[in-house]
Amino acid sequence: MSNQAILSVNNLVTELYHENQWRPVVSGISFDIAPRETVALVGESGSGKSMTALSLMGLTPKRISRVRGEARLQGVDLLSLPAQQLRQHRGNEMAMIFQEPMTSLNPVHTIGFQIAEALRMHRGLSRAAARSEAIRLLDRVQIPSASSRVGEYPHKFSGGMRQRVMIAMALACQPRLLIADEPTTALDVTIQAQILTLIRNIQEEDGMAVLFITHDMGVVAEIAGRTLVMYKGSVVEQGATPEIFTSATHPYTRRLLAAVPRLGSMKGTSHPRPFSLMVGDAEPAEHITVQAHSAPILEVKGLTTRFDVGGGLLRPLKGRVHAVENVSFDLRPGETLSLVGESGSGKSTTGRSIMRLIEPTAGSVKLCGEELMNLDSTELRRRRSRIQMIFQAPFASLNPRMQVGESIAEPLVINGDVSTSTIKDTVAQLLQRVGLSPDVASRYPHEFSGGQRQRICIARALSVNPQVIVADEAVSALDVSIKAQVINLLMALQAELGIAYLFISHDMAVVERVSHRVAVMYLGEIVEIGPRVSVFGNPQHAYTRRLMEAVPIADPALRDRPRNLASHELASAMRSPGFVPPTRRARQVAEGHYVYS
Structure with missing residues (x-):
């Protein structure tokens, strides 16, 4: 050494x-x-x-x-x-930065106190000196208004800002080694x-x-x-x-x-394409083609979801969070439309509002021509067999006390789609379809890896033969090779069954690989929408370009390329109670490609 x-x-x-x-x-x-x-x-x-x-x-x-x-x-x-x-x-x-800052920061102490604690313990600073040094460290890691935010608690910071706080804590004693x-x-x-x-x-x-x-x-x-x-x-x-x-x-x-996933790897192809899982493998063939003139299976018009802040008994309403504002799009059989944007952009709330897991404030959602917003809970439950959801955290969405076979069978039992005598065989077929052995049906969720648990969630979603699947950050937490395998599985199922996907993600490189069309969301609104080839080949909105510039490129020779990465937090979607959103104007860039301003 x-x-x-x-x-x-x-x-x-x-x-x-x-x-x-x-x-x-x-x-x-x-x-x-x-x-x-x-x-x-x-x-x-x-x-x-x-x-x-x-x-x-x-x-x-x-x-x-x-x-x-x-x-x-x-x-x-x-x-x-x-x-x-x-x-x-x-x-x-030596100091260490951990993956999840919210589990590393104490929620009952201010961030200033937590940084100052390390300074007092290791460097012997007084309380006043430690506070001043904490503010300097927060400034150094580019926390806006550090002197006013030093007294705030971790829950008031975004994920990116919490990670900056963790870096400030790690740097407090000027370590020679950072892990x-x-x-x-x-x-x-x-x-x-x-x-x-x-x-x-x-x-x-x-x-x-x-x-x-x-x-x-x-x-x-x-x-x-x-x-x-x-x-x-x-x-x-x-x-x-x-x-x-x-x-x-x-x-x-x-x-x-x-x-x-490599941004730009899909140039020259008009349809999604599975991953090659080894360097040197031939590129897989192009995927399913969507008939442009087929009737939409999902139609969303003017979808709006707002959340009241404050108010209640004898208290005035402080404001409203405009989480989803006047969102409209359609989705055709066998098509993948990706909703992209940072945390807080409203994309997950859009997916949950379509499913009516969150009740929208206004708008229309039609599935196979039928309006979902007017259905009572019983009718809505029946219609949900046509539209299913895959969540980001598979372990959190599986009951830890149920065998995975029972979890997959549960939608079948609730909907009465198959007889009791055939449920076991149906579960076995579903497990095989997602690449798992039928023998694992008797195991519990904790006995599986993250990728296997996500496959189980996909099998559960497929159990009722849906025509639409809302995949909400379904591969974001997976290792890179497992992510590729799950994406290939989703695409193979789409080719086989003609399923339409609403694919929600913040990863532009993955979105480029899987999408027929792309909708970019910012502060609850769609700011750009169009065919994937057009949006990625000719991005028009500044926010779309910023998302694309930030994607890490798997080529060390390009690490010093010029990029616009000015420190920022996504602006707040909270508005005053009387706020009236401005009317956005659409500008057509190419066929099916629109930018809103």
Whole structure:
């Protein structure tokens, strides 16, 4: 290992005690990180990358874990230190940013208090000095109006701003090593790009070493100088990031690279196309063709959903959140229309309003020519067999106390579509259709991976033979190769069954791959809509262009390309009680392609 390295790891082994034996989860990995260098640790869930970080930080679960090997931080072996001494290094010389900031921030303390606490403990600052330093740190990570927001609680910040707070806390004691564990996975693409730029700038200023943990090869291309690819606890390939991207040799690395959605990869094709799941594979054939003159199966006109803020008994109404405002579109059999936008743009509320999981304020939703807004609860339940929804978090949408076979069968039982004697066979057929063995029907949700749980949710949605499926961020939380597999499955089912998808996502590269048409949402309104070829080939609205510019490109040679990534938060959709939305004018750009202003 280099004497210049800030961190030198040699033969790190981590084992967990399970079923009366010690099982390795990290198997003898070695690497070093120099000042101002970023090393990416890449792999899917279960590969051991997060456990590597926890081992270095001394945060593995006590009594059921053991760590051995050598990990020297500026010459000090972290693995040999007593807990008290390691605690002094943790926060001072090394710090960690976790994936989900809301679970890392204490909801009952202000963000200023939480940053100041670390400063008082590790740097011995007074309360006043710690508060001033907390404001300076918030300014440094580009929190707007830091001096006024230092006294606010975590729930008042967006996901991107909460992650900035976590970075400020990590930087409080000027660490020499920063470990970033999936810090951008759950963020919108524009916020992700800003966070990556922020980490890179601070690293250059402070000379930090960064260990960046991710499963997203596009992010790796943006930020890492060297890359280590982990699979089942071992490093299977490592090297300079450009070499990994151009000359990967291990099949697992090649599979990760093949599954990365690449913006612009669909040029010259007019229809969605499945992913190749290995580098060098022939591109799959174009997918299902939609008959342009077929009657719409779903017609949405003037859909509006607003939420009152404040008010109640003897209290005046403070305002209304205009979550969805005058949204109109149609969807044809076998077509995929993608709704794209950042968190807060109204796309998920649009999907839930169409399903009437949220009651709209106004508008019309027709399914197969029948108005859904006028149906009572009993009739609506019957019509929902034609339109189903797949949610973002499969574990949260499956009952943990029900076997997955029971969950898949539940819609059949409720709707009485099949006899009791044939339900078991129907469930088996549905599991096979989504690529799972019928034998898994007796298992519970916790016994499956994230990708398998999403397949189970797809099987449940298919159980009532829907004509429309609303897929709400259905692949956002999945590892990159699992994401590609689930998307290919959805597209194969569309080709086989002619299902229409309303595909809700913030990932423009995925949207380009799966869509026939695209609608871009901003502050509850559609600002641009049209055929995917036209919208991606000639984006007209500034917000559409900003979304596209922020997409990480899986090519290290392009990481320094000029982009407009000015720090921003999506403006609030809250309006005064008497606010009347302006009438938007549509400008036609090409056939079926409209921009609203």
